[in-house]
Amino acid sequence: MSKLELRGIHQTFPGKKQRVSVLADISLHVKEGEFVSLIGPSGSGKSTLFHIIGGLVNPTSGEVWLDGVNVTGSKGLISYMPQQPALFPWRSIESNVALAQEVAGETRTDALAKAREWLPKVGLGGYEQELPHVLSGGMQQRVSFLRALLSPQELMCLDEPFGSLDALTRQDMQAWLLNIWEQNKHSILFVTHSIEEALFLSDRIYVLSNKPAKIIEELVIPFARPRQESVMLESKFQELRQYIQGLLRQEITYDKSH
Template structure:
């Protein structure tokens, strides 16, 4: 089943009395239990797509469909993880984890039990009552991911969640995300600027052109699951990464 479909999505913004087109006829989908990545030049409208999917803005034209129903412009249907952890400093770690569930009206006591169970699973046992400032960047991102994972919405939109982390922490988080996702198989749409990260994590990759953006290429990632980080050393992986680099160069040059 297709969890999400974008059909001929276009978006323009009015600036200085003229319209600037950002997205131009985007068609993509995410199947149930599938991990799909979006890559493309900076400013190509990837985050704008997330705002459209989340109902924060409406497309100029086109349709957003979830599980067969038109949901264009509707809010509260996706679970979102931003680039920064965006934890509330006055709430404890466990209270941050359950925030989306609270907003959805789910019982707090039940949500806290679930949060404590998952915090233990991801190596944060003992931090439940702490506040975010005592956590490292990677630990804060784990809390942010759990908040998205435990929300009642099935589709997760992850907006370059590891971009602000140092290289070693980012690698640790990629390994952690692979392990957690492969246990749960939530439907994920993932923005990243890292081609290696996209290949490591994804079932499919959509490459966006420069704006006004369109889907330049859909790439099926052939590597079997479960995946280990050592797949990045495989000659087939390295070759595929090189192909993506060349595609990105051609998109960036407008050729």
């Protein structure tokens, strides 16, 4: 039984003249403890798909299954890091991190203790009592990431979690996430624009087409675990990178010609 299974998801939105199709028949799954990435052109519908998984948007058709149960349209069952950090401006950093745990039923004291324990591990020690506006975009992203990481649901959906970090911090965060994931083996669905990041982190990658998004390729990533940064130097890594780049380039060319 898969942790997550999407069955034939279609999504259309009202447009100026007619309805715009954003997702066209997306079926995919994430197994228990698996790390799966979605990679696709900008505007192809990846965040929309996450909104559907999280129950924030009801799909036009299709179903979301979690642990063998049809949960289409239900909220609160996954831990979700949105593309924009979405922190509460009036809550302190530690209290923002604690929020998802509190909503899930943890006591405030326990939730805050955990937030205080983990903030230094993402380089935010000393910022516990500050308000979000004091932090840079990348720091806010790390707060949002930590909030998702500490919430107790077993499926984490991360929408470009490292998108606004500088290259070195991004590498650190990738290695750090990999380390944590290898210890607790939560199931992860991960959106990224970086082919290298997807290859370095994932067990499997789905490549999406332009809008309306379809799955154009599913790749099983063969590198051993625990994964070392040195895999990036392997010829197989470069080969896969070029292959995915080719697929995405075709999509972008297609877009321009229409």
